Amino acid sequence: MPWETVRKGTLPRIAPNLGDYAEECARFSWPTARTGLEGLPGGRGLNIAHEAVDRHAASERATKVALRCVARDDSVTCVTYADLARSTARFAHVLRALGVGHGDRVVTLLGRCPELYTVVLGTLKNTSVLCPLFSAFGPDPVIQRVTLSDAQVLVTTADLYRRKVAGRRDAPASLRHVLIVGEGADDLPGTVSLTTLMAEADDTFTVPPTSPHDMALLHFTSGTTGTPKGAVHVHEAAVAHYVSALYALDLHQDDVFWCTADPGWVTGMSYGIIAPLMHGVTVVVDEGDYDARRWYRILAEQRVNVWYTAPTALRMLMRTTPRAGPHDLPRSFDLSALRFIASVGEPLNPEAVVWGRDVLGLPVHDNWWQTETGAIMIANFAACDIRPGSMGRPLPGVEAAVLRRGEDGRAEVADGHVTVLEEPGQEGELALRAGWPSMFRGYLHDEARTAAAFADGWYLTGDLVRRDADGWYWFVGRADDVIKSAGHLIGPFEVESALMEHPAVAESGVIGRPDPVAGNIVKAFVTLRPGFDASTTTRRELLAFARRRLGPAVAPREIAFDQHLPHTRSGKVMRRLLRARELGLPEGDISTLEDSAREAPAPARTEQSA
Ligand code: ATP
Numbered sequence: 001m002p003w004e005t006v007r008k009g010t011l012p013r014i015a016p017n018l019g020d021y022a023e024e025c026a027r028f029s030w031p032t033a034r035t036g037l038e039g040l041p042g043g044r045g046l047n048i049a050h051e052a053v054d055r056h057a058a059s060e061r062a063t064k065v066a067l068r069c070v071a072r073d074d075s076v077t078c079v080t081y082a083d084l085a086r087s088t089a090r091f092a093h094v095l096r097a098l099g100v101g102h103g104d105r106v107v108t109l110l111g112r113c114p115e116l117y118t119v120v121l122g123t124l125k126n127t128s129v130l131c132p133l134f135s136a137f138g139p140d141p142v143i144q145r146v147t148l149s150d151a152q153v154l155v156t157t158a159d160l161y162r163r164k165v166a167g168r169r170d171a172p173a174s175l176r177h178v179l180i181v182g183e184g185a186d187d188l189p190g191t192v193s194l195t196t197l198m199a200e201a202d203d204t205f206t207v208p209p210t211s212p213h214d215m216a217l218l219h220f221t222s223g224t225t226g227t228p229k230g231a232v233h234v235h236e237a238a239v240a241h242y243v244s245a246l247y248a249l250d251l252h253q254d255d256v257f258w259c260t261a262d263p264g265w266v267t268g269m270s271y272g273i274i275a276p277l278m279h280g281v282t283v284v285v286d287e288g289d290y291d292a293r294r295w296y297r298i299l300a301e302q303r304v305n306v307w308y309t310a311p312t313a314l315r316m317l318m319r320t321t322p323r324a325g326p327h328d329l330p331r332s333f334d335l336s337a338l339r340f341i342a343s344v345g346e347p348l349n350p351e352a353v354v355w356g357r358d359v360l361g362l363p364v365h366d367n368w369w370q371t372e373t374g375a376i377m378i379a380n381f382a383a384c385d386i387r388p389g390s391m392g393r394p395l396p397g398v399e400a401a402v403l404r405r406g407e408d409g410r411a412e413v414a415d416g417h418v419t420v421l422e423e424p425g426q427e428g429e430l431a432l433r434a435g436w437p438s439m440f441r442g443y444l445h446d447e448a449r450t451a452a453a454f455a456d457g458w459y460l461t462g463d464l465v466r467r468d469a470d471g472w473y474w475f476v477g478r479a480d481d482v483i484k485s486a487g488h489l490i491g492p493f494e495v496e497s498a499l500m501e502h503p504a505v506a507e508s509g510v511i512g513r514p515d516p517v518a519g520n521i522v523k524a525f526v527t528l529r530p531g532f533d534a535s536t537t538t539r540r541e542l543l544a545f546a547r548r549r550l551g552p553a554v555a556p557r558e559i560a561f562d563q564h565l566p567h568t569r570s571g572k573v574m575r576r577l578l579r580a581r582e583l584g585l586p587e588g589d590i591s592t593l594e595d596s597a598r599e600a601p602a603p604a605r606t607e608q609s610a
């Protein structure tokens with residue numbers, strides 16, 4: 001292992017929310033978890049919005065800032081918990097007045113803006129179901145998802161509505177109301193101004209009885225490996241949101257917390273809205289676009305204590321400030337309030353952890369979860385040492401296992417039973433014992449796919465991992481991304497991480513390309529850092545570098561340069577698309593693809609290793 005463990009003793013102090021890991025796991029039980037949640041008054045159940053807003057608004061925290069919204073022009077608007085209680089009450093009344101009730105779906109097509117928080121939490125107060133979409137989706141993915149969700153209400157801006165929904169003949173029949181945030185509803189037939197409706201609504205609202213098992217959220221998955229699925233989540237998920245933010249994100253009530261994830265993705269909802277508000281912290285809401293300087297400035301000026309982001313964002317920061325170069329950009333900002341960075345969405349390359357330590361002087365904690373799990377399941381805990389390259393250990397209350405794989409690469413199920421691999425170091429499919437509070441309750445309208453995700457009391461994640469002797473989990477790859485080459489099983493992550501250690505490499509995506517001799521050979525698509533040429537010399541050097549680091553069986557045999565790797569909107573490299581383009585196969589569902597990667601690039605020149 002070339003990567004030393006990053007010791008917590010050498011890092012800024014972290015208030016340990018987690019005492020002894022083993023002890024905490026042993027005494028943990030979901031029903032009695034230390035959540036501080038109170039449930040609806042009068043024993044009328046559990047409602048996410050009550051826990052995230054009204055509970056605080058009725059306490060001494062009412063005047064505390066819940067949201068600090070940083071607009072594109074850098075002006076800052078603050079919203080207190082009391083303000084949020086009133087605006088969400090108004091929106092709940094708006095829905096009620098429109099005849100939208102329990103279980104009805106409300107879809108948002110909005111960027112990150114203050115109104116989004118009002119709409120999300122107001123919908124939950126009304127016990128309706130919130131379904132967030134990426135505002136950058138094109139018209140087809142929007143219509144497809146609005147239809148799949150049986151939405152009655154769409155909340156969006158005039159501009160987004162005009163560009164993505166207006167005039168579509170295939171607009172879903174269920175859609176009864178389009179509410180427009182900001183100006184412009186007057187010019188759009190069939191829409192209503194949200195501001196007008198809100199102005200007429202009462203600002204107190206009694207949350208109706210809510211069962212913890214009532215549907216609360218509908219999240220479409222990132223579509224990295226196929227058609228997007230609508231995962232159903234319930235109000236009980238609040239328990240897991242709270243507990244995971246306590247252990248994995250180390251949230252304390254005085255903290256300022258910032259999550260960069262888009263609100264159209266599960267992370268933007270679970271940790272951009274619900275979990276931090278449940279902890280009563282101050283949440284930074286950035287309405288601007290990605291820009292390294294802007295991000296460092298927000299971290300410094302807003303005195304952010306905990307920052308939740310994704311490997312792709314960190315890799316972008318790394319591009320602007322490599323470890324080898326001068327560290328002027330981050331050094332010109334005061335990041336002293338920041339305790340640590342947490343990352344999710346893709347495997348976090350060890351190089352990023354080492355970069356965080358060397359360039360920012362900060363630990364970067366990887367954690368693993370999925371749209372289906374609803375909350376963080378496996379983490380490098382804030383209070384514990386980090387093992388760079390490892391996803392971490394299961395949260396207390398989460399039972400994880402590595403299952404033996406069958407011929408098709410997924411967990412082998414024989415007579416309804418799976419085989420748990422107890423020995424450390426073995427690769428298999430990651431499974432979670434079914435029944436944690438934020439577990440998805442199924443894919444909407446897709447019973448067959450839901451049933452296929454469970455076996456023998458386990459939820460099968462579709463990710464391949466190994467567990468080391470100390471119980472840490474290491475990501476190998478998605479079951480359908482793993483490459484079989486000359487009898488070896490190769491996880492793309494291992495190859496990508498090794499390439500990242502070379503100063504020329506900003507990012508890479510690794511696939512298997514069919515080969516008559518080896519079955520598959522490993523091919524890497526590489527994005528170069530500024531200052532490096534896509535030359536034969538660079539390519540040869542990278543091939544040799546990878547061979548030295550990984551050995552000839554695992555190292556890529558071919559490297560192609562690609563400055564625009566296809567990413568999903570949640571920031572993941574779409575290896576299946578790289579592979580389809582390489583092999584001239586149909587691209588499949590690319591509705592979640594980022595715009596910049598929409599055009600297939602001209603075939604990249606490749607070079608084989610000796
Ligand atoms: P789809 O299911 O539609 O193909 P998706 O799996 O990318 O899309 P998400 O639920 O957003 O949709 O992503 C979860 C997946 O992201 C995980 O299954 C895993 O493959 C990957 N992932 C998330 N966090 C990590 C991590 N820390 N390390 C490695 N992989 C991660």
Ligand code: MG
Nearest residue numbers: 221222370462
């Ligand atoms: Mg998935």
